[in-house]
Amino acid sequence: MSTYKNILVAVDGSQEAEWALQKAVTIAKNDNATLVLAHVIDTRNYPTIEAYDTTIRDRSETFANDLIKKYKEQAEAAGVTNVVGDIVLGSPKGQISKDLPKKHNIDLIVCGATGLNVVERFLIGSVSESVVRHARCDVMIVRTEEA
Incomplete structure (x- = not known):
């Protein structure tokens, strides 16, 4: 089994992200790895939204x-002894x-399986699906809270 050195966990405040965090913490602790907590502020719709809410x-x-x-x-x-937070703007x-x-x-990379509805998943795909497809690590x- 691999030993990881740098673990990224994507968090957005959802229950699935909490479960992903719990599992990432366990792995980071066991491997003495750096845990990077990442939150992506999705700015793709800001121009439209800011027209109504500045x-x-x-x-x-x-x-x-x-x-x-x-x-x-x-x-x-x-x-976990080494925890880094990173907040970025852009496409998750x-x-x-x-x-x-x-x-x-x-x-x-550890992330929760989010619950997009069937239509959204068909049209744009989920973030977790994109991560699986494009990540080089x-x-x-994470789908459950179980260890």
């Missing part, structure tokens, strides 16, 4: 900072599968 960008950044802080504290309390698919792994020299898709 505070959306600030609220997104506040949410992201609070989320990463909370998860970092949880990971450190569980015994590209950031999680390509840009962030390159930036942090990632050898394992190992990927773990």
Whole structure:
């Protein structure tokens, strides 16, 4: 079995992301790996949304900072010694599968299986599906809370 050095876990505040975090923390602790907590602020629709709500960008950044802080504290309390938070703007698919792994020299990506509906999945695909397809390192898709 591989020993991982740099683990990326994608977090968005969903239940699936919480499960992914729990599993990533366990692996990072067992392998003495660096855990990178990543949140991608999806800015593709900002121009349209900001026409109606000019505070959306600030609220997104506040949410992201609070989320990463909370998860970092949880990971450190569980015994992970090296935890890094990274908040980026852009497309979650590209950031999680390509840009962030390159930036942090990632050898394992852990993300939750999100619940897009059938139509969305057919038209645009899920983030986790894109990560599996395009990542150049190992990927773990978490569907359950079980260890």
